Amino acid sequence: MxxxxxxxxxxxxxxxxxxxxxxxxxxxxxxxxxxxxxxxxxxxxxxxxxxxxxxxxxxxxxxxxxxxxxxxxxxxxxxxxxxxxxxxxxxxxxxxxxxxxxxxxxxxxxxxxxxxxxxxxxxxxxxxxxxxxxxxxxxxxxxxxxxxxxxxxxxxxxxxxxxxxxxxxxxxxxxxxxxxxxxxxxxxxxxxxxxxxxxxxxxxxxxxxxxxxxxxxxxxxxxxxxxxxxxxxxxxxxxxxxxxxxxxxxxxxxxxxxxxxxxxxxxxxxxxxxxxxxxxxxxxxxxxxxxxxxxxxxxxxxxxxxxxxxxxxxxxxxxxxxxxxxxxxxELVNTCIACNEACIDRSLGTEPVSCLVNPRAGREAAYPLEVQPAGMRSGPAEGSSRSAPAGSGPALSRFAARPAVAVAGAGPAGLQAAATLASHGVPVVLFEAEPGIGGQFLLAGKVPGKADFLETIRYFEHELPRLGVRIRTGVRVQAAELTGFSHVVVATGVLPRTVTLPGREMLPVLDYRAAFAAPAALRALPGVAVVGAGGIAVDLAHLLISPTPGRPETAQQAAERFAREFSGPPGTDHAGITLLRRGGRIGAGIGPSTRWAALQALRSAGVRMLTGVTVRYLTDAGLLVSGPEGGDLLIPADAVVVAAGQVENTELARGLQAQGTAFSVIGGAASAAGLNAVRAFAEGLECGTAL
Ligand code: FMN
Known part of the structure; x- marks a missing residue:
């Protein structure tokens, strides 16, 4: 090379x-x-x-x-x-x-x-x-x-x-x-x-x-x-x-x-x-x-x-x-995840091309770098700030007097905000309630073909310490613990939207996060119904049709999957999985360059996709739904997964408001409507630059 x-x-x-x-x-x-x-x-x-x-x-x-x-x-x-x-x-x-x-x-x-x-x-x-x-x-x-x-x-x-x-x-x-x-x-x-x-x-x-x-x-x-x-x-x-x-x-x-x-x-x-x-x-x-x-x-x-x-x-x-x-x-390379959301999908229209995982792409003039990044020809000695406290590395010393900022939530928005702030010399402490950083990228990384989402997490795991960010995982930080910071960036993300399903005691009902956590158990069931059919539901269905759900694919398995999904006739076996959507298209929200391929992958395994259906109630045999033409239909299911959107997680923001601490809310915590990772990363960059 x-x-x-x-x-x-x-x-x-x-x-x-x-x-x-x-x-x-x-x-x-x-x-x-x-x-x-x-x-x-x-x-x-x-x-x-x-x-x-x-x-x-x-x-x-x-x-x-x-x-x-x-x-x-x-x-x-x-x-x-x-x-x-x-x-x-x-x-x-x-x-x-x-x-x-x-x-x-x-x-x-x-x-x-x-x-x-x-x-x-x-x-x-x-x-x-x-x-x-x-x-x-x-x-x-x-x-x-x-x-x-x-x-x-x-x-x-x-x-x-x-x-x-x-x-x-x-x-x-x-x-x-x-x-x-x-x-x-x-x-x-x-x-x-x-x-x-x-x-x-x-x-x-x-x-x-x-x-x-x-x-x-x-x-x-x-x-x-x-x-x-x-x-x-x-x-x-x-x-x-x-x-x-x-x-x-x-x-x-x-x-x-x-x-x-x-x-x-x-x-x-x-x-x-x-x-x-x-x-x-x-x-x-x-x-x-x-x-x-x-x-x-x-x-x-x-x-x-x-x-x-x-x-x-x-x-x-x-x-x-x-x-x-x-x-x-x-290990400091920010890897392309081939999502196409801010690049190819935009190039097909007229919006300026950028990159989901690098929201500076195309906006370098508007967002100049202050701290030399790793690997630049004239950059500072690398690793110099790795183990140093925030703001004390040579690359950051000229900013050392700036007051510290807390970032709550280490999903896409919080990760990008923390990196941006630190690259401007702001001492940052990043809090994450889960044991690891990544937020919903951890879920996406399980989906067949999306393991590269975990590379984004690997990138931030190395880049943030290099920039001097202190990371506290496993800490569900409370407003009262954040009074010592000059500002708090609230990037606490979203919570699954709950829906009322009459008869929910008849069948196990779980939200999409629980489903992503136990895909093998769900796959073992003869029938699974997914209520909601946006991008997360499509990803979940793709995970559930995998022969080894949740386990990383080998190169050989990836090649076999691709051949199965794109060179054979459409699947005739019913995979036992049904996606149900009340209005709109299956996979709405997935970009135009990817949606057709994602749906083809599901069709190849015989996943059923129904739109225009309303869930009436659950029985011990499945879901009774009214179909697009009005008649009732029983969808056989042994478990129901709800993937019907998300709501803002605003608990911390409310606490900070009550206490009078200065804060900004970004990403899903600011607005769950139409949330996507492109927006979350971009808001992290914008907020981190503005503070
Ligand atoms: N290929 C061209 O030959 N001419 C183009 O003008 C062109 N425009 C592109 C615009 C965008 C935003 C992207 C992402 C790709 C474009 N391509 C174009 C295709 C790329 O050159 C390349 O073949 C494709 O992205 C796959 O390679 P990669 O996986 O390394 O990105």
Whole structure:
């Protein structure tokens, strides 16, 4: 991993590349510059920008930059200055959405090889005529020429994930019968013409990366062997590296969600590397998707699967993932949990991209760091404040006079508030009633595919002591014990909402927290009904269909689960689990990139999901409910779990109020309505900065 490598003429100090991410804040040069500066300083060997449209009709939406525009010039200037000043390298991604463009963006009908309906953009594009094809090739060339003139270190042609170049290469979307389509050879013509145009315009020595689909995961598309042949042709035609993408927006197999096992798609890239080797094409291959630790990257590189590893979201979660690891402090890395809630889900709309576990992501300019984080090139001696009392380490000494703040509750909001306060030099004591920190992340970490939520807890377990925070677990702190603090941050979270179930003495009834604590016992029952069907209920059902509920999955078990859930037919066995919801959709509140996959996982095991039902009463055989059409229905059940929302835990806040101690309430304790962890972490950052 830490062996230098090269992409064409571009020498790189190691093998970790920060993958392309469209951020929705590209038009804010200050935010963009600060975002990239931290990632370059944090050690990314090469950063690839988010997709920049080569022309307006190729734009992926209003927030995409279009090459040549004033906004693009400004953003490029800020990004290049930031990255180069920090000693990094920046590649511009050249992008054309094709049939994934939206007509409403500029009032332009999307253009594509053929008029094939797109479920993603909900439109049917116009088939490109020869003049439009020629113009598009010129636009790719123009964008590449400009990139070189502006000082980019490389360009990456976006040829995967179902965008225009990929559409020409795919039998599912290229139905032409002319020079640009009709058989595998002609389907290769457009990707090769784009490469030739870019190579020609950028000049012979300029590094050109081609992002190539390794497998579209779309029915009727070209088989992987066709893409391997395209890889060889691209290598022969002068691509300096192939970055292997996977899947389309329309794929029904998840590629980036938490339930995708780590490194699951590396074999696709490895196959292409092997084919290149067979054809004696020594072009480096970059692997990507769901590689979220440098340990996994090292394993893939050491095994020779790929030559470089691209990580995108892991650099949102921790800009210094490389620097911390090279400094020998991997335990201080804030790990990407692949929740997608503040990144991919936002990038599909217009809200600025950030990160659930790192709410500073995208807001670095607005929330500057005061204490140098671990692994920064010019940072202070690490570990210097580890065992020291709050505020007395060298990094914190200039703040030592600040009065101490108590944070009550070590769930997401409290953890982030404590870290933020301490990083501003405030002495902090963090109280947690449970034996360990983490709050509801401890529950999520049990769900199949969500074990990385425990990595967030591991991160805070190391980062908070490094910052000098004193942690008191197993202490349900009372208002009277907090009078000595200048301020109290109340982050006491939520309590499960209780509901009145007539006949509740007929069956065991437990709240979701009790269910998460005893999943194996519940799984052993023939029937379990879950009242409520939001994100927590869906997670609980996923936990209950696991063959070994609550026990950490091995890599082998994760691979088997993924195969069971996404490559077989829908389950026919009734898992004995029924989710019941009165109104709204099952899994409402789960982000759009994840909800469909989470529900598919449940369907594969035959979990029943009913909406529009009202519980009338419990019997010893189960729940009697009135169905959507009004008739009564008996849901057989041996236990009932209530996962019908949450209420604010306000006890401590009320005590502080009565006593006159200054306090702020954040996270679920402030408002349980629509609570999610994105909001909780963000409020921790905002409160910790404001105090
Ligand atoms: N990939 C691209 O090729 N071009 C893009 O513009 C792009 N935008 C993205 C925006 C966001 C917010 C995220 C999270 C990903 C985006 N991707 C884009 C996909 C990533 O490059 C990468 O393939 C994906 O996140 C999986 O890799 P990871 O697990 O390392 O994050």
């Amino acid at each position: 830490f062996t230098p490598g090269a992409i064409g003429t571009l020498n790189l100090p190691h093998r970790i590349v920060m993958g392309s991410m469209h951020l929705n804040f590209e038009s804010d040069p200050r935010a963009l510059g600060a975002f990239y500066a931290e990632r370059a300083a944090g050690g990314a060997a090469l950063i690839v920008t988010g997709g920049t449209a080569v022309n307006r009709e190729g734009s992926g939406g209003r927030t995409y930059l279009v090459s040549g525009s004033g906004a693009f010039q400004e953003a490029a200037g800020a990004a290049l200055e930031a990255v180069h000043d920090a000693g990094g390298r920046l590649a511009l991604q050249l992008f054309h959405a094709g049939r994934y463009a939206f007509e409403e963006t500029y009032g332009l009908r999307p253009l594509a090889p053929s008029p094939v309906w797109s479920a993603y953009s909900r439109s049917t594009p116009a088939a490109m005529n020869p003049e439009q094809i020629a113009q598009t090739l010129e636009d790719f060339a123009g964008a590449a020429r400009l990139a070189r003139e502006l000082g980019f270190d490389a360009v990456e042609i976006m040829g995967s994930e179902g965008y225009l170049v990929n559409q020409f290469a795919s039998a599912a979307t290229n139905l032409r019968d002319d020079d640009w389509g009709g058989d595998a050879v002609r389907r290769r013509a457009f990707p090769l013409a784009v490469l030739a145009a870019v190579r020609d315009a950028a000049g012979p020595g300029f590094p050109v990366i081609f992002r190539l689909s390794g497998d579209d995961l779309v029915p009727g598309s070209s088989p992987p062997a066709e893409y391997a042949a395209l890889a060889t042709a691209l290598a022969a035609a002068g691509a300096d590296a192939l970055n292997i993408g996977i899947g389309w927006h329309e794929s029904q197999i998840p590629t980036v969600q938490a339930l995708v096992p780590h490194g699951h798609w590396l074999p696709v890239a490895a196959r292409i590397k092997a084919v290149l080797a067979e054809h004696a094409c020594p072009v480096p291959v970059i692997g990507s998707n769901r590689i979220n630790s440098l340990g996994q990257a090292e394993a893939a590189l050491a095994a020779g699967q790929v030559d470089f590893v691209s990580m995108a979201r892991p650099f949102l979660a921790d800009p210094r993932i490389v620097a911390k690891s090279s400094a020998g402090r991997p």
